[in-house]
Structure formats: structure tokens, C-alpha cells
Amino acid sequence: MLCLVAGLQRPKVAGKYSRCTLEGRGEQSIAERGAEGQDVGLKIMREIGIGLAGFGTVGAGVFLNLEKNRALLRERTGCDLVVRKVAVREVGKKRAAALPSGLVTGQWRDLLEDPRIEVVVELMGGIEQPLALILLAIERGKIVVTGNKALLAEHGAEIFQRAAEQKVPVFYEAAVAGGIPIIKAVREAFVANHFQRIRGIINGTSNYILTRMSESGLDFAAALAEAQEAGYAEADPALDVNGWDAGHKAVILASLAYGFWVPSQDVLVEGIERIAPEDIRFAAQLGYTLKLLAFIDAGADGAVEVSVQPALVPNANILASVRGVFNAIAVRGDVVGDALFYGRGAGQDPTASSVLGDLADAALALQSPRASYGFIPHTLYGKLRPASEVVSPFYLRLGVDDKPGVLARIAGLLGEAGIGISSVIQPETEAGAKAALVLMIHDAPRGKMLAALQKIRALDCVHDEPALYRVEAES
Amino acid sequence: MLCLVAGLQRPKVAGKYSRCTLEGRGEQSIAERGAEGQDVGLKIMREIGIGLAGFGTVGAGVFLNLEKNRALLRERTGCDLVVRKVAVREVGKKRAAALPSGLVTGQWRDLLEDPRIEVVVELMGGIEQPLALILLAIERGKIVVTGNKALLAEHGAEIFQRAAEQKVPVFYEAAVAGGIPIIKAVREAFVANHFQRIRGIINGTSNYILTRMSESGLDFAAALAEAQEAGYAEADPALDVNGWDAGHKAVILASLAYGFWVPSQDVLVEGIERIAPEDIRFAAQLGYTLKLLAFIDAGADGAVEVSVQPALVPNANILASVRGVFNAIAVRGDVVGDALFYGRGAGQDPTASSVLGDLADAALALQSPRASYGFIPHTLYGKLRPASEVVSPFYLRLGVDDKPGVLARIAGLLGEAGIGISSVIQPETEAGAKAALVLMIHDAPRGKMLAALQKIRALDCVHDEPALYRVEAES
Numbered sequence: 001m002l003c004l005v006a007g008l009q010r011p012k013v014a015g016k017y018s019r020c021t022l023e024g025r026g027e028q029s030i031a032e033r034g035a036e037g038q039d040v041g042l043k044i045m046r047e048i049g050i051g052l053a054g055f056g057t058v059g060a061g062v063f064l065n066l067e068k069n070r071a072l073l074r075e076r077t078g079c080d081l082v083v084r085k086v087a088v089r090e091v092g093k094k095r096a097a098a099l100p101s102g103l104v105t106g107q108w109r110d111l112l113e114d115p116r117i118e119v120v121v122e123l124m125g126g127i128e129q130p131l132a133l134i135l136l137a138i139e140r141g142k143i144v145v146t147g148n149k150a151l152l153a154e155h156g157a158e159i160f161q162r163a164a165e166q167k168v169p170v171f172y173e174a175a176v177a178g179g180i181p182i183i184k185a186v187r188e189a190f191v192a193n194h195f196q197r198i199r200g201i202i203n204g205t206s207n208y209i210l211t212r213m214s215e216s217g218l219d220f221a222a223a224l225a226e227a228q229e230a231g232y233a234e235a236d237p238a239l240d241v242n243g244w245d246a247g248h249k250a251v252i253l254a255s256l257a258y259g260f261w262v263p264s265q266d267v268l269v270e271g272i273e274r275i276a277p278e279d280i281r282f283a284a285q286l287g288y289t290l291k292l293l294a295f296i297d298a299g300a301d302g303a304v305e306v307s308v309q310p311a312l313v314p315n316a317n318i319l320a321s322v323r324g325v326f327n328a329i330a331v332r333g334d335v336v337g338d339a340l341f342y343g344r345g346a347g348q349d350p351t352a353s354s355v356l357g358d359l360a361d362a363a364l365a366l367q368s369p370r371a372s373y374g375f376i377p378h379t380l381y382g383k384l385r386p387a388s389e390v391v392s393p394f395y396l397r398l399g400v401d402d403k404p405g406v407l408a409r410i411a412g413l414l415g416e417a418g419i420g421i422s423s424v425i426q427p428e429t430e431a432g433a434k435a436a437l438v439l440m441i442h443d444a445p446r447g448k449m450l451a452a453l454q455k456i457r458a459l460d461c462v463h464d465e466p467a468l469y470r471v472e473a474e475s
Numbered sequence: 476m477l478c479l480v481a482g483l484q485r486p487k488v489a490g491k492y493s494r495c496t497l498e499g500r501g502e503q504s505i506a507e508r509g510a511e512g513q514d515v516g517l518k519i520m521r522e523i524g525i526g527l528a529g530f531g532t533v534g535a536g537v538f539l540n541l542e543k544n545r546a547l548l549r550e551r552t553g554c555d556l557v558v559r560k561v562a563v564r565e566v567g568k569k570r571a572a573a574l575p576s577g578l579v580t581g582q583w584r585d586l587l588e589d590p591r592i593e594v595v596v597e598l599m600g601g602i603e604q605p606l607a608l609i610l611l612a613i614e615r616g617k618i619v620v621t622g623n624k625a626l627l628a629e630h631g632a633e634i635f636q637r638a639a640e641q642k643v644p645v646f647y648e649a650a651v652a653g654g655i656p657i658i659k660a661v662r663e664a665f666v667a668n669h670f671q672r673i674r675g676i677i678n679g680t681s682n683y684i685l686t687r688m689s690e691s692g693l694d695f696a697a698a699l700a701e702a703q704e705a706g707y708a709e710a711d712p713a714l715d716v717n718g719w720d721a722g723h724k725a726v727i728l729a730s731l732a733y734g735f736w737v738p739s740q741d742v743l744v745e746g747i748e749r750i751a752p753e754d755i756r757f758a759a760q761l762g763y764t765l766k767l768l769a770f771i772d773a774g775a776d777g778a779v780e781v782s783v784q785p786a787l788v789p790n791a792n793i794l795a796s797v798r799g800v801f802n803a804i805a806v807r808g809d810v811v812g813d814a815l816f817y818g819r820g821a822g823q824d825p826t827a828s829s830v831l832g833d834l835a836d837a838a839l840a841l842q843s844p845r846a847s848y849g850f851i852p853h854t855l856y857g858k859l860r861p862a863s864e865v866v867s868p869f870y871l872r873l874g875v876d877d878k879p880g881v882l883a884r885i886a887g888l889l890g891e892a893g894i895g896i897s898s899v900i901q902p903e904t905e906a907g908a909k910a911a912l913v914l915m916i917h918d919a920p921r922g923k924m925l926a927a928l929q930k931i932r933a934l935d936c937v938h939d940e941p942a943l944y945r946v947e948a949e950s
Contacts, residue, residue: 065810069667075734075853076666173664179811181664189648189656191551192544192831259550318817321796335540336654336828339818342793343811353811356667368843378550 046079048363051111051142052086053133054123058147058174059086060097061352062121066359073356079363081356084116087124112136119362121355122146123174131155138168143365145358147174147351150239153248157261160375169365170374171358176249177202177327179350180343181357186256186331187374193333195257198296199472202249204325204345205233205240206272206292210310211323214280214289220273232325242271243292246308250294253329254306258298259378268307268387275310279397279467282438285425288312288395289320293472295390303385312395314475388447393422393471395440398456399464402435406461410437413459417452419444434463440471521554523838526586526617527561528608529598533622533649534561535572536827537596541834548831554838556831559591562599587611594837596830597621598649606630613643618840620833622649622826625714628723632736635850644840645849646833651724652677652802654825655818656832661731661806662849668808670732673771674947677724679800679820680708680715681747681767685785686798689755689764695748707800717746718767721783725769728804729781733773734853743782743862750785754872754942757913760900763787763870764795768947770865778860787870789950863922868897868946870915873931874939877910881936885912888934892927894919909938915946 052059066073066081074080086099087108105111108129111120120137122130122144130151135158137144144163146152152159152175163170173183177200186195201207205227212223224241227233239245247269255261272292283290291313297305313320318340322328327345332338344350400406411421420442427436441449449468456462527534541548541556549555561574562583580586583604586595595612597619599605605626610633612619619638621627627634627650638645648658652675661670676682680702687698699716702708714720722744730736747767758765766788772780788795793815797803802820807813819825875881886896895917902911916924924943931937 065667069669069810072669072855073667075855076851078851179814181660184659184664185656188836189659189832190828191835192540192548192828194544194547318796321793333828335544335824335831337819337822337825339654339816341814341816343814347812349810350812353665353667353808356810357664360666361663376551376553380547380550 045074046363046367048079048081048359048366049084049114049116049118050081050359051114051117051120052083052123053108053111053120053130054125055086055088055095055097055099056123056125057348058351058355059121059123060095061348062123062355063099064097065349065352065356069356073360077360077363081359081363085111085114087111108133109136112140112142117142118366119143119145119359121359122148123355124148127151127154131159134159134170135162138162138166138170141166141168143168143362144170145174145355145362146170146172147355149175149245149248149252153251153264156252156255156375160373160377163373163375168373169362171361172252172374173358174351174354176252177329177341178204178343178345178347179353180327180329180341180345181354182253182329182341183256184357185339185341186253190331190333190336190339193335194298195296196298196332196334198253198257198294198329198331199319200246200250200253200294200296200327200329201291201319201322202294202327202329202345203240203243203246203292204327205237206243206246207322207327208232208325209241210272210275210280210290210292213275213277214284217277217281219277220275241273243269243308244271246292246294250296250306250308253294254296254304256375257296258304258381259376260382261377262304262306262384266384266386268309270309272310276467278436279395279469282397282425282427282436283312283395286312286395286423286438286440287315288471289315290469291319291322293319295470297390298381299385302381303383304381305385305387305390307387307390309470311470311472313472316475317472319472386447388450389445391443391445393441393443393473394449395438395467395469395471396453397467398437398439398462399434399466400437401461401463403461407437409459409461410439410456413455414439414441414452417448419448419452443473520549521838521842523554523556523834523841524559524589524591524593525556525834526589526592526595527558527598528583528586528595528605529600530561530563530570530572530574531598531600532823533826533830534596534598535570536823537598537830538574539572540824540827540831544831548835552835552838554842556834556838560586560589562586583608584611587615587617592617593841594618594620594834596834597623598830599623602626602629606634609634609645610637613637613641613645616641616643618643618837619645620649620830620837621645621647622830624650624720624723624727628726628739631727631730631850635848635852638848638850643848644837646836647727647849648833649826649829651727652804652816653679653818653820653822654828655802655804655816655820656829657728657804657816658731659832660814660816661728665806665808665811665814668810669773670771671773671807671809673728673732673769673804673806674794675721675725675728675769675771675802675804676766676794676797677769677802677804677820678715678718678721678767679802680712681718681721682797682802683707683800684716685747685750685755685765685767688750688752689759692752692756694752695750716748718744718783719746721767721769725771725781725783728769729771729779731850732771733779733856734851735857736852737779737781737859741859741861743784745784747785751942753911754870754944757872757900757902757911758787758870761787761870761898761913761915762790763946764790765944766794766797768794770945772865773856774860777856778858779856780860780862780865782862782865784945786945786947788947791950792947794947863925864920866918866920868916868918868948869924870913870942870944870946871928872942873912873914873937874909874941875912876936876938878936882912884934884936885914885931888930889914889916889927892923894923894927918948
């Protein structure tokens with residue numbers, strides 16, 4: 001096919017981002033010329049200039065896959081996505097992926113100054129510099145694509161307010177669950193739904209570690225070491241195992257679902273570092289699998305719960321079957337009912353797929369301005385439910401003296417707090433030794449549960465650190 | 476919140492569909508007025524006039540859920556989606572859902588004549604009238620939303636050519652897998668991917684019947700009767716159980732994935748009507764579950780396979796776990812890797828959710844014209860692989876004499892055809908009686924397999940109708 005690639009002048013539109021100049025070689029919009037071009041066997045191709053900030057794993061993945069599938073993207077988008085500059089931290093560094101030296105700059109500000117760049121892809125990592133880059137890009141009318149979950153979770157409100165003011169879209173599919181298009185699903189496909197609940201396994205590293213602990217009986221340290229060796233955990237795995245990587249994603253997802261920016265600092269986030277192999281075993285005996293789960297719930301009162309916690313998931317619940325580094329997100333909408341999305345939540349290529357999807361949306365937005373800019377605040381919800389008021393069943397393991405009367409004292413304290421026990425297991429131990437006592441607790445508010453636990457821990461027959469985990473009620 | 480609902484003049488754009496007139500009360504576009512409106516506490520709302528053709532299960536679901544979640548849709552889309560007319564077959568008919576009589580017409584042509592209708596939602600069923608309605612709507616610049624899978628599978632090429640010529644978008648999320656947003660995922664989120672394979676359970680009725688046959692040992696007729704009683708199968712279940720409902724969906728999905736309209740008549744479609752309980756049992760003994768599966772594959776040669784067949788799915792494959800009326804679609808893209816979408820594939824509310832998502836996209840498209848109109852043809856693929864050339868493993872059950880030498884003769888014929896046997900099971904029977912012989916066959920081209928089977932059937936030691944099923948290789 002004869003292919004005439006030419007930068008075309010954009011149609012005149014209202015949004016500020018449309019005003020950045022391009023070397024125009026035509027007078028008509030794509031829409032006006034498309035049919036004509038095809039008639040004479042020509043394909044008139046609009047170039048979209050991209051500035052890439054960051055050339056780590058994901059940045060390189062975007063660059064390489066853009067090269068690899070350029071022909072396909074041209075066909076499907078009618079545009080030629082062209083990387084015009086790549087900003088890196090160290091210009092001279094040796095890289096796995098070859099990067100034409102003419103594209104490289106050590107200054108991310110260069111992306112802002114280049115009038116040929118219409119879309120800035122932020123994959124730098126960190127907070128301060130990406131925030132400055134994104135706000136300046138919006139200021140200059142450049143569309144933003146980012147995969148920076150920590151940045152959005154902390155500064156989403158500010159970023160999207162500026163985006164709306166300046167009428168510049170910000171796309172962020174890669175920020176949540178890698179290759180799974182959950183942002184698009186929640187924002188567009190399920191637009192007619194009130195989201196009643198979302199449950200997500202949205203940190204692949206944690207899920208890999210828990211899968212190994214569960215299937216091979218490894219302890220946390222051994223499973224983490226294995227994950228690091230396999231390249232599934234970074235040298236510093238803190239954000240993955242302390243729950244905050246998932247926490248940031250949950251904040252973004254909940255904010256999008258409910259139309260207000262959930263304050264990160266008020267979200268309950270617990271990691272997997274202190275999970276003991278015995279709790280995984282006891283959970284299995286009871287028919288559950290321990291998972292690091294994001295909980296997003298809207299109550300009838302309009303208050304929203306957002307948390308990330310290790311939780312016992314009934315084995316019949318499909319989330320219990322999500323193994324290794326895979327992610328899955330179960331969504332319940334009041335119209336669509338239950339839906340589940342499953343896929344690779346991290347990694348070079350899956351995340352690049354989402355960035356490239358956003359770039360295609362950016363290309364469309366450059367040709368026809370959007371009425372929305374990535375996040376639409378509204379006031380139908382707006383309150384975060386305090387973690388202490390969230391009601392759920394619990395799993396409680398205590399180290400106790402193996403003596404008569406112990407269970408009665410513990411059950412008494414729970415009873416006083418109005419907390420019911422649904423079942424008890426006491427694994428066999430040698431006579432006289434300390435024993436593990438596992439209680440499955442009926443629905444209870446977390447605050448009450450913690451208060452009762454404090455009294456239980458003060459009993460002289462209770463030893464060791466107790467293990468308290470939320471239980472996912474639905475199977 | 477004070478809410479000023481006013482029809483606004485649309486911004487001037489190139490596409491024909493933008494020219495239909497609205498009672499304009501303002502001079503500025505939403506984008507221009509939005510911020511201003513918010514500043515003074517006003518919400519300036521663009522009305523989108525909808526004409527609904529068909530008020531059956533899904534049509535009523537769209538109407539009811541639009542009423543129910545009107546406030547939410549207003550917030551999220553910035554538009555007020557207003558049904559202006561509903562075309563029904565029988566005007567006087569009593570309906571479960573109340574329909575204001577002022578909206579009803581017995582003539583679908585009335586939707587075309589009404590200048591206040593900008594979007595036509597086609598949920599009539601059938602082929603001829605919907606096709607006429609859709610082509611005329613496109614002609615008049617009205618955006619189309621349809622859930623009509625048979626129509627698109629048969630006339631997609633024509634419809635989308637007209638849509639592109641007239642620059643009028645046609646949305647069809649509801650046509651494939653009900654509430655699962657697989658069209659949007661394939662078209663937008665995974666735009667950067669070559670699709671290597673797609674596997675789908677995309678007919679809930681069949682899956683319900685097979686689940687009941689598998690879990691309760693029912694035969695086909697009993698399971699179908701149960702499905703009809705539960706409301707999961709229609710009085711005339713032909714299209715569901717003969718595979719063509721899934722076939723239409725597979726054609727649409729493959730066409731979208733590969734950029735050319737797959738000719739329905741060349742697609743291999745088999746149903747579940749002749750599945751015997753014993754094959755479900757034998758499959759289970761071998762570690763497989765029998766599912767009605769859509770197979771969509773692109774080979775290295777660019778040829779595409781599309782088929783719908785009952786197939787043995789390894790139990791470790793997540794599709795084997797999809798029970799009851801649920802649908803699931805597993806997609807493998809060359810960038811994103813494996814992803815899976817799961818949810819309700821039919822029913823009033825899930826399908827309405829998809830129609831309403833399309834209506835929100837239509838509302839956006841009315842405010843900013845699209846560069847694409849729902850389907851983008853290209854020439855990177857374009858050939859359908861004949862079913863006879865598709866290579867896969869097979870499951871073969873034969874009724875044979877329970878005598879020495881039988882297996883040798885059958886194996887001999889397969890060997891002559893170059894077809895390998897990977898395992899044999901022969902369930903125990905009384906001496907001298909006819910026996911079932913089950914062969915698991917290595918990868919073989921379907922054509923060769925059928926030719927060999929014809930020779931095998933001619934053997935005097937082989938009786939009864941054989942059962943031949945494809946085996947899904949990946950677990």
C-alpha cells in the first residue's frame with residue numbers, strides 16, 4: 001500500500017491542548033480527507049508526536065512495542081505514533097533496548113519545550129519530578145499518559161483539576177493492574193453502574209509470594225527470596241509487600257468509581273510481611289486461601305470503604321484461584337451484576353500494552369476533543385467510611401495455654417463485646433504445651449473487634465502475637 | 476444542586492451525523508461552557524435524544540436502568556440521555572415495564588423522522604427490519620447502538636462501510652457477551668496487540684445446559700427442559716443450542732480483532748444437541764470438561780481460524796471452571812499476554828449495562844466527532860483458514876465389538892493417515908457386549924481426521940454414531 005505520511009493541521013477545537021502547533025502540510029482534518037485518501041489508494045496519516053519520560057522497564061517496553069506493532073497501530077488508529085524525544089536520568093547509560101541517540105535527553109523539561117511533542121508519557125517513577133512534569137505538560141496543552149500510581153493516589157485531585165481547567169486529558173490505564181483494562185471498564189463500559197463492590201488482587205509480587213507460601217509451605221522470607229530470584233520482586237520490595245502498591249491502585253480505582261479523590265492517608269493498608277505459614281495452613285483447613293485483597297465497597301449510606309488487607313478468601317470464590325503474578329479484579333455493578341477481569345498486572349509488555357492503548361486514545365482525543373479529561377468528580381458519594389466501622393467476618397489465631405477454661409474466657413470477652421463466634425478449631429498439640437486456637441468470628445465492626453482483641457491479649461492464658469485477618473464473606 | 480437542563484447547539488464538526496438539528500438554546504459547546512457553568516453553581520446539561528426500537532427484555536432493561544441511574548449518568552457523562560420515542564411491534568400490548576404512552580409508536584420509521592432523536596438504539600431482533608432501520612439511521616446521521624449479533628455477523632461489512640462513508644458511529648457492545656465489555660477491550664484497550672488467540676464461552680444457555688449435564692448427569696433433553704424452566708433458555712432454543720448464537724458473536728469478535736468481515740457461511744459451527752452424557756463422563760475421567768467454545772486463532776501466515784465447537788477443555792484451564800449462565804473470554808495478545816474477561820453474557824440488566832455504556836460513548840461522539848466509526852477495516856489479515864486445515868488434538872469415542880484386534884485395526888487406519896494416538900481408554904463392559912473405545916488423538920488437521928474417521932466407520936467391528944470432539948490444547 002502506498003502510504004503518504006504527513007503531519008496534518010488539526011481541526012479547530014475548543015480545548016487548550018489542541019492549540020499546540022504542528023508542522024501542517026494539509027488543510028483538512030482526517031475526517032474530511034480520510035475517504036478521499038482511500039479513493040486514490042493513499043493513506044493520509046496524522047503523526048502524533050510523543051515525548052517519553054523514563055526509559056526503565058516499562059518505558060523501554062512502550063518504545064519497543066511501538067516499533068514492533070507500528071503498522072498495526074497505523075491501521076487501527078489512522079495515526080502514526082512517533083517518539084520524538086526520550087528523557088532519561090543518565091544519558092550515557094548502557095541499556096538493554098537500543099535507543100537512537102538523537103532522541104535522548106537528560107532533561108525532562110526538554111519534552112515540554114519541544115513543540116512537536118503533543119503527548120507526554122510519564123514513566124519516570126517517583127513523585128516530585130513526575131508531578132512537575134505532568135502539571136507543566138497540562139499547562140502547555142500536552143496530553144498526559146502516566147502509569148504512576150503513587151503520584152495519582154497522592155496528587156490525583158490536583159492533577160485532574162488542572163486537567164479539567166485546561167481541558168487536557170490525562171490517561172492512566174497502566175497505573176492500575178498492568179495490562180488489565182480496568183480503568184477503561186470502570187470509566188466507560190460500566191458508566192451506567194453504581195459500583196456496589198470491587199475486590200482486587202492487584203499486586204502480583206504479593207500474590208506470587210502468597211501462592212508459593214500456600215503451595216510449597218515456604219515462609220515469607222524464603223518466598224520473597226524466590227520471587228526476587230525469579231524477577232517478580234525488586235531488590236527493595238517494600239511497596240509491594242507492605243501493601244502500598246496495591247493501596248495506591250485501590251485509591252485510584254475507588255476514586256474513579258465514586259467520583260471523589262479518596263484520601264490515601266485514611267485508607268487502611270496492611271501488607272503480607274507478617275503472615276505466618278501456619279495461618280495459611282489453618283485457612284486451608286477451613287476452606288480458605290489467604291490473599292492480599294483490595295476491598296472497595298459502597299454502603300447504602302453513600303459512604304465508601306477502601307482498604308488493602310490480607311484476607312481469607314473462600315476457595316469457591318474465583319479470586320482464590322488466582323495464582324502467581326496474575327492479577328484479578330471482581331466488580332459488582334448494580335446494572336451489570338458480577339464481572340471479573342484477569343491478566344498480568346505488571347511486567348514490561350502488559351504494562352506497555354496499556355500505555356499504548358492510552359496513546360491511541362490520546363491520538364483520538366487530539367483529533368476530536370474530549371468532553372472529559374480522565375476523571376469526572378461528582379457528589380453522589382464523597383465520604384470514606386472509617387476502617388473501624390467496617391463490618392466483616394474475621395479469622396483470629398491466638399497462642400494460648402492448653403488448659404481447660406481458656407476458650408470460655410476468650411468467648412466471654414467476645415460475647416461481652418457483642419461479637420459472635422461461628423467456629424473454633426484447635427489443632428492438636430502435645431499436652432501442656434502452648435496451643436494455637438483459631439476462631440472464626442461472625443460479622444463484627446473492625447473497631448469493636450480490635451478493642452475486644454486488646455482485652456483478650458491481656459489475659460494471662462494468651463501468649464504471643466495474635467493473628468487477625470479479615471474474611472471475605474462471598475464465595 | 477441547581478440543574479439547568481438545556482439542549483445546546485452542537486459544535487460544528489465534519490461528520491454528517493452532527494448536522495441533525497437540535498433545539499439550540501446556547502451558542503457555545505459544552506467544553507466551552509462547562510467550567511463557566513460550574514463557577515456559578517449551574518450544571519449545563521446537554522440532552523441526548525434517544526429513539527428505542529424494540530421493547531423486549533433488553534429494550535425494557537435499557538429504559539428502566541436509564542431511569543434508575545439517570546442522576547449518575549448525568550454526572551458521569553455531562554449529558555441527559557432522554558428517550559424520545561419507543562417503537563414497538565404491538566402498541567396496545569401489556570408490558571411488565573411501564574412505558575409512558577406518549578413515547579410509544581408502532582412504526583420504527585417514526586424514529587427516523589423525529590429530528591429530536593440523535594441516537595437510534597436497535598433492539599428489535601430479526602434481520603430485515605433492523606437492517607433497514609440501521610442503514611436509514613446512518614443515512615440520516617443518527618448514531619446507532621445495536622445488540623443484534625445475527626445482523627452484524629451477516630451484514631457487518633455493509634453496515635460499517637456505510638457508517639464510515641457517512642461518518643456515523645455504530646456501537647455494538649451488547650452484541651457480544653452481554654455485560655462483558657469485550658468489544659471495547661479488543662477495539663480500544665488492546666489496540667496495540669496482534670491477537671494470537673481468543674477462546675470464549677459466549678453462550679450462557681449452552682453453558683448452563685452443559686454445566687447441568689456435567690454436574691448432575693442429566694442428558695441434553697432434561698438439562699434443556701431445566702434451563703427453559705429456569706428462564707435460561709427460550710421456548711425455541713435453536714440458535715443457542717445449535718451453536719449459531721455463539722457463532723455470530725465469534726464472527727463479530729474475530730472480524731473486529733483482524734480487521735476484515737469474516738464470512739459467516741465459511742465458519743464451522745457445531746452445537747451441543749448431540750452431546751451424550753457418556754462423553755461428558757469420559758472427558759471428566761480424562762481430566763477435561765466439555766464446553767461449547769469459540770476458537771479464534773491467527774496463524775503465522777496471517778490466516779485466521781474462526782469456529783464454534785463443543786470441545787474438551789483441560790480442567791486446569793480457567794475456562795473449564797466457568798459454570799452456569801456465565802460467559803468468559805480469554806484473549807492472548809502479543810503485547811498484553813493473557814487476559815480473561817468473565818461475567819454475565821445475557822439477561823436484561825447486564826445487556827442493558829452494555830447498551831448504556833454505548834449510549835454514553837454515543838453522547839461523547841455527539842460532542843466530539845470520532846475518527847473511527849466502530850470498525851476499522853485493514854489488510855494485515857484477511858483470509859479465513861478452511862476448517863479442514865485447522866490442526867488440533869481430538870477426542871474420539873467409538874462403539875466397537877469387544878473383541879481382540881479391534882484397536883489394532885482402528886490404530887492402523889489412523890496410522891495410515893499419519894494420525895497419532897496419545898492415549899486409549901476402554902471402559903469396562905460385560906464380555907461379548909459392544910464396548911466404548913475412547914481415543915485421544917494427537918494434533919491432526921480436521922480434514923484428515925474426518926477422512927480417517929470415515930474409513931474407521933466402515934469397519935465391520937465399529938457400530939453406532941462416533942463422537943468426535945476437538946480438544947483445547949492449552950491448560
